[in-house]
Amino acid sequence: MSSPAGFQAAKPVLAIEGLTVSFDGFKAVNDLNLYVDRNEVHVVIGPNGAGKTTVLDLICGKTKSTTGSIEFDGRELTKMREYDIVRAGVGRKFQNPSIYENLTVFENLEMSYPKGRKVFGALFFKRTAEVVARVEEVAGEIFLSELLDKQADLLSHGQKQWLEIGMLLMQDPALLMLDEPVAGMSVSERVQTAELLNRISKGRSVLVIEHDMEFVKSIAHRVTVLHQGKVLAEGSMEAVQTNPKVIEVYLGH
Numbered sequence: 703m704s705s706p707a708g709f710q711a712a713k714p715v716l717a718i719e720g721l722t723v724s725f726d727g728f729k730a731v732n733d734l735n736l737y738v739d740r741n742e743v744h745v746v747i748g749p750n751g752a753g754k755t756t757v758l759d760l761i762c763g764k765t766k767s768t769t770g771s772i773e774f775d776g777r778e779l780t781k782m783r784e785y786d787i788v789r790a791g792v793g794r795k796f797q798n799p800s801i802y803e804n805l806t807v808f809e810n811l812e813m814s815y816p817k818g819r820k821v822f823g824a825l826f827f828k829r830t831a832e833v834v835a836r837v838e839e840v841a842g843e844i845f846l847s848e849l850l851d852k853q854a855d856l857l858s859h860g861q862k863q864w865l866e867i868g869m870l871l872m873q874d875p876a877l878l879m880l881d882e883p884v885a886g887m888s889v890s891e892r893v894q895t896a897e898l899l900n901r902i903s904k905g906r907s908v909l910v911i912e913h914d915m916e917f918v919k920s921i922a923h924r925v926t927v928l929h930q931g932k933v934l935a936e937g938s939m940e941a942v943q944t945n946p947k948v949i950e951v952y953l954g955h
């Protein structure tokens with residue numbers, strides 16, 4: 703297994719082995735092995751229909767596998783319910799942000815804190831110093847410290863994406879999964895997002911699906927190329943980029 707300089711090789715946090723899912727006989731993911739380490743930003747790339755989103759769906763329990771195993775932090779996820787997988791420490795951001803548009807940045811973050819205010823629990827809610835401190839800490843991480851009182855629908859597209867990442871960070875997941883996090887972002891927002899992902903990978907694992915190769919270069923510790931539900935290549939961005947098979951099926955197009 704290749705690792706960047708200074709990277710401590712250890713037991714992977716996420717170990718996917720022999721994972722297969724068939725939809726009416728079509729194997730969208732086919733005998734897949736994939737490992738993600740702690741402190742790693744691992745990026746999955748590949749052509750449309752390669753099975754990238756399906757892999758994230760399988761990890762978070764949205765789709766159930768036909769065969770194979772997904773071991774996360776010593777627990778087998780394939781038999782667990784979506785809700786329990788979240789509680790086990792897996793956070794997933796979809797492409798479209800699912801924030802509460804009519805609430806402020808502060809309130810959105812607060813809602814996501816395990817001990818924070820809930821949509822239907824507002825009546826008996828007392829805002830504690832612990833919640834406020836955590837909201838402020840996360841807002842700082844996602845570049846929104848100055849915008850805590852702003853209503854979420856007034857944020858830019860990029861800021862909404864960061865807010866959703868922040869909402870996941872409130873739960874301090876050990877594994878954070880992001881599907882095309884910089885789609886629709888400006889150049890400067892992309893640069894900031896790369897910095898953000900690098901920073902938040904410390905102490906946890908980040909698994910990203912991305913098509914933007916410049917962005918992949920700026921964040922990936924390791925890249926897995928999927929093709930027809932299988933691993934076509936894996937390694938550093940440099941190694942993957944010069945791999946003739948990868949150029950043929952993906953990067954050359």
Ligand SMILES: Nc1ncnc2c1ncn2[C@@H]1O[C@H](COP(=O)(O)OP(=O)(O)OP(=O)(O)O)[C@@H](O)[C@H]1O
Pocket residue numbers: 725730748749750751752753754755756757
């Ligand atoms: N629930 C489902 N039922 C039937 N087929 C599905 C289902 N989910 C995914 N597929 C099929 O599985 C294949 C892989 O889809 P997936 O969305 O995982 O690819 P992807 O690599 O994420 O592609 P893209 O880059 O376009 O998002 C596709 O052929 C898709 O049509």
